[in-house]
Amino acid sequence: MKTIAERQQEVIEEFSIFDDWMQRYEHMIDLGKSLPLIPVEYKTEDNIIKGCQSKVWVHADLEKDQLVFTADSDAIITKGIIAILIRVFSHQHPKAILEANTDFIDEIGLKEHLSPTRANGLVSMIKQIKMYAIAYQTQLN
């Protein structure tokens, strides 16, 4: 199993082949389109994060000692970034999730989407991922 840092490095390398923003965005849109849909039973009001701009749904399950995330958004670019975040943080131990950061998003040139002024729900989604990690970490102890 790859660590969060290794997966982040993979994402950085994957994005490094693109020369301009259009290629980066097209890739992100493709990632968004290929993200498995969140099961209907989890697409609930409880799991919704209301940004001013786009909505985000996020749900976590514990499988053995690993957290598995499913998520969705009504905006495709937001969904693309969700796909990247899930790739990095899903199937990881809660402790590893709590210790990780999201600086790699800056390195792939998508920093602006994690700005609180965008109000797209992603900042809250990362908080929510960490909250799940705290909750399940306590359960594992």
Add this chain to the structure above:
Amino acid sequence: MFDVTKIRADFPILSRKVNGQPLVYFDNAATSQTPTQVIDVITDYYTRLNSNIHRGVHKLSQEATEAYEAARQTVQKHFNAAHAHEIILTAGTTESINLIASSYTGLLKAGDELIISALEHHSNIVPWQMLCERTGAQLKVIPMTPKGTLDMQAYDALLNSKTRLVFVNHVSNALGTINAIEEIINKAHAVAAEVLIDGAQACPHIKPDLQALDVDYYVTSAHKLCGPTGVGMLYGKEALLNKLPPYQGGGEMIATVTFEKTTYADLPHKFEAGTPNIAGGIAFGAALDYMNSIGFEAIASYEADLLNYATTKLKKLPGIKIYGESALKTAVISFNVMGLHPYDIGSILDQMGIAVRTGHHCAQPIMDYYQIPGTVRASFSFYNTKEEIDQLVEGLQKAIIMLQ
């Protein structure tokens, strides 16, 4: 003679690049850009005049006071108010509305009715909801039509002897609809109700004559019309403002203070507690001077041309839906491309250096009416060009290909 090239040279920000592309600024309804003539006034104030006003005996204080009061007169003349002391300089539209909402607390009783419209910005909804919670008054809403105009027959039906106040925006921020405020004011007066008009979105495009309108209160912000942020206007008829209790207590707003009893200053100072935004007030005057030097008729006809051009071009794009199709509207186009999220479109346009607004525009009831999460809003100013609109259309074509 209206010369857009010459006008653009007044705005230093228009020559900057965004994401490596020349800036195309179409978020004017959120805030307008600032010309050198206004920036220079702010710099000059802090370079030559900076001091506290209305109480110093020294030269700087006198000069700053004169400049600030001259700005108030500029505002008075621009809006054709009867007296300079009917112009209260506030922090902006939101503060102006909250001032009135707060001051009416003791004047309303349970059972009184207030009317707002379905087209309002949250800042012209929430303060009145809070006022209703404090007083037991009831809030009624003039509904909207699919074209984004107000249902005036429904307005007639809402008016009655219990109606105390009516609040409507002059122009809708989300859709650009110009509301029939003359009719709204006259009909409210017929049942002895008072009217507050939110002019934040109208004033960049229209020069209202407040005495001719016979409006009771009119509010606006300087930063929508080439002035700085943090300053705006509350106009109120003298007799009404004299009846209202003060809003905030502090320095400047008093006549005498003892621990037994404080008496309040006359208008406008009664409503201007504390040291005001002096540089901002002076720059507000300079901004109006600047816009008047171009002329509101010239601005309106140039912007109408931009709006027609942009509407015709945008309508040719596949799957486009424009919200707000009033015959009378300012240079604002709120739209969606079917199947695409406004956030995605706005993000891609931003990469091309094109600034538009996306989201609910602080007018969620309008979005709920159309059952959409939000729109893309392109709002034009007299310093924009048809070439920039062409860039927007090209940008949208690219965005549609990328996102579909």
